[in-house]
Amino acid sequence: MSRHLRIATRKSSLALWQAEYVKARLEELHPHITVSLVPMVSRGDKLLDSPLAKIGGKGLFVKELETAMMNDEADLAVHSMKDVPMNFPDGLGLYVICEREDPRDAFVSNRYETVASMPAGSIVGTSSLRRQAQLMARRPDLTVHFLRGNVNTRLAKLDAGEYDAIILAAAGLMRLGFQERIGYAMAPEESLPAGGQGAVGIECRTDDTELHELLAPLNDVDSGLRVRAERALNHRLNGGCQVPIACYAEREAGQIWLRGLVGQPDGSRLITAEARGPEDDPEKLGIAVAEDLLSQGAQDILDAVYQEEGGAR
Numbered sequence: 195m196s197r198h199l200r201i202a203t204r205k206s207s208l209a210l211w212q213a214e215y216v217k218a219r220l221e222e223l224h225p226h227i228t229v230s231l232v233p234m235v236s237r238g239d240k241l242l243d244s245p246l247a248k249i250g251g252k253g254l255f256v257k258e259l260e261t262a263m264m265n266d267e268a269d270l271a272v273h274s275m276k277d278v279p280m281n282f283p284d285g286l287g288l289y290v291i292c293e294r295e296d297p298r299d300a301f302v303s304n305r306y307e308t309v310a311s312m313p314a315g316s317i318v319g320t321s322s323l324r325r326q327a328q329l330m331a332r333r334p335d336l337t338v339h340f341l342r343g344n345v346n347t348r349l350a351k352l353d354a355g356e357y358d359a360i361i362l363a364a365a366g367l368m369r370l371g372f373q374e375r376i377g378y379a380m381a382p383e384e385s386l387p388a389g390g391q392g393a394v395g396i397e398c399r400t401d402d403t404e405l406h407e408l409l410a411p412l413n414d415v416d417s418g419l420r421v422r423a424e425r426a427l428n429h430r431l432n433g434g435c436q437v438p439i440a441c442y443a444e445r446e447a448g449q450i451w452l453r454g455l456v457g458q459p460d461g462s463r464l465i466t467a468e469a470r471g472p473e474d475d476p477e478k479l480g481i482a483v484a485e486d487l488l489s490q491g492a493q494d495i496l497d498a499v500y501q502e503e504g505g506a507r
């Protein structure tokens with residue numbers, strides 16, 4: 195079967211890396227197909243300098259790619275699972291979750307080895323309320339400053355001396371060849387990752403069964419089960435990557451072990467929950483852990499964050 199496939203992708207270096215990765219895998223698996231990239235600018239990219247939390251909206255990074263697929267200008271889109279909303283427009287679906295890269299957060303600094311060794315008053319850059327909440331809970335004496343932009347921009351701002359340290363996803367650094375910049379990968383106990391962090395997913399049209407077959411070998415069962423549990427938790431809490439929700443699933447002794455956390459952005463309160471459940475129903479486990487968090491008052495924290503976003507912070 196010969197076919198030409200078009201991959202819709204954002205233009206950031208990380209998005210392009212991920213699209214090139216899927217292109218290479220597809221061409222290696224299926225010598226008779228050709229693959230090209232259709233790079234495009236998403237609303238999220240145009241707004242990179244403003245706090246995404248404020249301009250609100252999940253799916254800021256995927257909408258343009260979805261429109262391209264629906265208009266038959268592209269056949270598939272490659273996403274960081276962390277940024278993909280739970281629900282898909284009619285006619286599109288998520289068909290593959292690829293093998294997950296390191297899901298942990300990375301501590302990056304030119305001055306200090308660890309969070310613990312930073313003196314009081316040190317400035318840490320991140321724009322993730324999830325990272326901020328967990329950092330401030332441990333070290334209320336540190337100062338968090340806003341930091342957005344793609345991976346290269348963030349490293350450049352660190353190197354310019356604007357921050358004593360920054361925290362970003364290990365996966366993005368590793369994919370772009372910056373692994374030597376990682377001071378250390380933070381254990382889930384120190385910084386529980388965002389749902390889906392480190393995993394790449396592939397979205398395409400539901401009626402393109404020929405493409406579904408071509409994509410099938412890219413699916414990684416282990417990563418898929420874990421990310422499904424995490425996404426179910428996020429979905430139950432109605433959260434995207436702009437809210438202080440963390441969750442991380444591992445497989446252990448034939449079960450899925452899911453940990454979840456909702457944190458007050460200033461670190462004054464962290465709500466945690468965890469549970470183990472059967473591998474045949476990751477969604478049920480995700481919902482159960484989410485409901486445990488809700489029963490402990492997570493909604494109050496989330497409501498306050500949403501209110502802040504809607505306002506003129």
Ligand SMILES: NCc1[nH]cc(CCC(=O)O)c1CC(=O)O
Nearest residue numbers: 274276362363365366391392393
């Ligand atoms: N929210 C932006 C984003 N989306 C995916 C990644 C990193 C790679 C990944 O999780 O697959 C990043 C950057 C970061 O959080 O540092």
